[in-house]
Amino acid sequence: MSKGYNVAILGATGAVGRTMLKVLEERNFPVENIKLLASVRSAGTKINFKGEEITVEEVKPESFEGIDIALFSAGGSTSKQWAPIAVEKGAVVVDNSSAWRMEENVPLVVPEVNPEDVKWHKGIIANPNCSTIQMVVALNPIHKAKKIKRIIVATYQAVSGAGAKAINDLIEETKAKLEGKEYTPKHLPASIAFNVIPHIDVFQENLYTKEEMKMVNETRKIMHAPDILVSATCVRVPVINGHSESVVIETEEPITVEEAREILSNAENVIVVDEPENAKYPMAIDADGKDEVFVGRIRKDLAFENGLSLWVVADNLRKGAATNAVQIAELLVKYNLV
Ligand code: NAP
Ligand code: 3JM
Numbered sequence: 001m002s003k004g005y006n007v008a009i010l011g012a013t014g015a016v017g018r019t020m021l022k023v024l025e026e027r028n029f030p031v032e033n034i035k036l037l038a039s040v041r042s043a044g045t046k047i048n049f050k051g052e053e054i055t056v057e058e059v060k061p062e063s064f065e066g067i068d069i070a071l072f073s074a075g076g077s078t079s080k081q082w083a084p085i086a087v088e089k090g091a092v093v094v095d096n097s098s099a100w101r102m103e104e105n106v107p108l109v110v111p112e113v114n115p116e117d118v119k120w121h122k123g124i125i126a127n128p129n130c131s132t133i134q135m136v137v138a139l140n141p142i143h144k145a146k147k148i149k150r151i152i153v154a155t156y157q158a159v160s161g162a163g164a165k166a167i168n169d170l171i172e173e174t175k176a177k178l179e180g181k182e183y184t185p186k187h188l189p190a191s192i193a194f195n196v197i198p199h200i201d202v203f204q205e206n207l208y209t210k211e212e213m214k215m216v217n218e219t220r221k222i223m224h225a226p227d228i229l230v231s232a233t234c235v236r237v238p239v240i241n242g243h244s245e246s247v248v249i250e251t252e253e254p255i256t257v258e259e260a261r262e263i264l265s266n267a268e269n270v271i272v273v274d275e276p277e278n279a280k281y282p283m284a285i286d287a288d289g290k291d292e293v294f295v296g297r298i299r300k301d302l303a304f305e306n307g308l309s310l311w312v313v314a315d316n317l318r319k320g321a322a323t324n325a326v327q328i329a330e331l332l333v334k335y336n337l338v
Helices: 015-026 078-088 115-120 130-146 164-178 208-220 259-266 319-332
Strands: 005-012 031-038 046-047 054-055 069-072 094-096 124-126 148-156 229-233 243-251 270-272 295-301 309-316
Touching: 005 015, 005 078, 005 319, 015 046, 015 229, 015 319, 031 046, 031 054, 031 078, 046 295, 069 078, 069 319, 078 094, 094 319, 130 148, 130 208, 130 243, 130 259, 130 270, 130 295, 130 309, 130 319, 148 208, 208 229, 259 270, 259 295, 259 309
Parallel strands: 005 031, 005 069, 069 094, 094 124, 148 229, 270 295
Antiparallel strands: 046 054, 148 243, 243 309, 295 309
């Protein structure tokens, strides 16, 4: 009989945590026991897993006793506080927050790009930011063939990326505006209904936001490409789920549209949707609920000598967070690391 694992989810009541439960179930991850953890606010909440009602518990140091794999999605400060405790109790932590991603002794893993990096973990493995994940899944195969020098990206990010309460903000503000009423979003930095907001996470000294700098630094670490130049503009749009990205790259060697299409058609977990003559291209609505990264609008960029423009879309709660984390857990099993 094959082994089952004791799995804990910290942040189980959140948008990412609930998606992780769904993905564990769908992919039939070998779970022996599951423990659902959150703050005292939602202790006692019941959540269904494989037909069983599981009660959410307040996270405590003892919560991690006997746990093999702990999937974290409860924000940066919670992760800073609890990951070392979980590791000390013997668990391997797969963390969805930005708290550990750039630490030297923490692998930052996208299974389609750098699966082998899980092998040098010291207890914590970081899951990259949602916008970074979908971009590197699409770009790494091109980088391997033609070496990318430069990436210029603008994101169109769904509100689900800001948590379950931000989804509520979009719906409530839209309803209010249609009825001529006022509603001020509580979990987004500005009005989101009928608007776009060029502000995700906090502004840095260089006038980029932290979300934008995550895309710069995480891309280099995951692709093992410390010299790659990345410039990002991250934008929140009134979409419930599914991030879209306009990506322009410059390669060292020339690349044709046909070559790029061929490379991407053969890339793992990438689906090319690119039929301009039939008005077919990737859209957030179609990526919702899917685990692949969708690429289209592939064309020669007119501003760079060896330039290529692409449109990249994925479900941010799935491939951008939960699915990637569960894939990392699957690698731990595959490589006998738990
Ligand atoms: P969310 O819907 O707001 O859920 C937050 C979860 O964290 C809830 O389960 C909440 O529990 C729990 N939590 C908050 N503070 C806690 C504390 N002090 N102790 C224990 N649990 C606590 O947010 P989300 O969208 O699921 O995102 C959660 C985190 O995942 C984010 O903060 C971010 O770091 C990360 N994330 C990563 C990606 C990615 O790209 N990889 C994408 C989105 C989010 P209660 O119900 O008790 O409040
Ligand atoms: C996505 O602790 C927090 O404030 C969470 C902020 C957050 C992050 C993050 O920095 O961990 C919200 C949504 C992310 C992320 O994936 O980087």
